[in-house]
Amino acid sequence: MxxxxxxxxxxxxxxxxxxxxxxVAEKRGDADxxxxxxxxxxxxxxxxxxxxxxxxxxxxxxxRLRLAAPRAAGDAEVALLGLDDSGTAYFCARVEDRTAExxxxxxxxxxxxxxxxxxxxxLVAAVALDNWHAAHPHCARCGEPTLMSSxxxxxxxxxxxxxxxxxxxxxxxxxxxxxxxxxxxGRQGRWQPSWFSTLAGFVEPGESAEAAVRREVFEEAGVRxxxxxxxxxxxxxxxxxLMLGYHAWATTTDVRVDxxxxxxxxxxxxxxxxxxxxxxxxxxxxxxxxxxxxVERWYGEPLKGDWIRP
Ligand SMILES: [Zn+2]
Numbered sequence: 001m002x003x004x005x006x007x008x009x010x011x012x013x014x015x016x017x018x019x020x021x022x023x024v025a026e027k028r029g030d031a032d033x034x035x036x037x038x039x040x041x042x043x044x045x046x047x048x049x050x051x052x053x054x055x056x057x058x059x060x061x062x063x064r065l066r067l068a069a070p071r072a073a074g075d076a077e078v079a080l081l082g083l084d085d086s087g088t089a090y091f092c093a094r095v096e097d098r099t100a101e102x103x104x105x106x107x108x109x110x111x112x113x114x115x116x117x118x119x120x121x122x123l124v125a126a127v128a129l130d131n132w133h134a135a136h137p138h139c140a141r142c143g144e145p146t147l148m149s150s151x152x153x154x155x156x157x158x159x160x161x162x163x164x165x166x167x168x169x170x171x172x173x174x175x176x177x178x179x180x181x182x183x184x185x186g187r188q189g190r191w192q193p194s195w196f197s198t199l200a201g202f203v204e205p206g207e208s209a210e211a212a213v214r215r216e217v218f219e220e221a222g223v224r225x226x227x228x229x230x231x232x233x234x235x236x237x238x239x240x241x242l243m244l245g246y247h248a249w250a251t252t253t254d255v256r257v258d259x260x261x262x263x264x265x266x267x268x269x270x271x272x273x274x275x276x277x278x279x280x281x282x283x284x285x286x287x288x289x290x291x292x293x294x295v296e297r298w299y300g301e302p303l304k305g306d307w308i309r310p
Contacts, residue, residue: 017234019121028151037089079152092126128237173200186265222256
């Protein structure tokens with residue numbers, strides 16, 4: 001991204017935060033305009049089902065979205081994602097299964113890091129919106145069915161007219177560093193024995209992000225943190241999170257894991273971490289994650305070895 005005004009202290013080019021889409025939120029309520037774009041055969045639709053979409057390979061062997069003309073959506077619910085630089089309109093369609101489009105379907109974890117800025121912006125918005133619609137078929141006030149409105153960005157209760165807006169749940173993710181410049185990495189009980197990552201957790205109601213960092217690090221690893229630096233955010237629609245990335249500096253170093261979410265946490269010097277990654281003793285989350293970027297920003301260069309799902 002060529003934004004020269006960007007704060008260079010922040011993490012740049014987070015894989016899922018590269019969208020170049022103009023969301024044209026001001027147009028969503030203009031039903032005639034939206035219908036006109038939907039009727040335009042040059043508009044494109046992204047089919048989405050359970051976090052995945054049709055993917056094809058470019059002649060250069062790089063994955064890209066396999067977009068369709070609007071008629072491919074059939075009678076699926078559709079939402080307006082936005083416009084690209086050329087003014088082409090993009091929609092997503094929530095399909096029941098993958099039979100609407102034979103061939104390869106993949107999700108953000110598989111292809112998010114490799115997609116173009118435009119494509120990752122389309123897919124991350126489509127998946128986040130799809131997850132929200134799937135989870136909110138009924139009114140939170142009265143329980144009656146809700147219907148899509150405002151080009152897919154609102155659901156309206158058929159009974160009481162109340163409007164319901166898409167949810168994004170803020171979560172903090174933090175690499176804790178001590179006075180000896182060691183980094184604290186933890187492992188969840190449901191992970192493979194070699195998988196390690198940064199600590200993370202949801203921001204609770206009435207809580208600041210910074211307070212959530214302090215609480216989560218203490219809860220999960222028993223470590224107290226003092227100063228911290230916010231380094232950037234990226235959407236993480238699994239199903240609807242926004243990850244707020246931090247480095248935080250420890251004021252205590254004794255580790256006491258909670259044994260529930262985190263079953264093991266260890267301090268790593270730079271040398272220890274590089275050797276452990278090299279020997280495959282430990283593996284880090286993939287490049288698409290903000291966790292990996294937080295670790296590599298501290299380390300100073302890319303590290304080897306990704307989580308491999310069994
Ligand atoms: Zn209602």
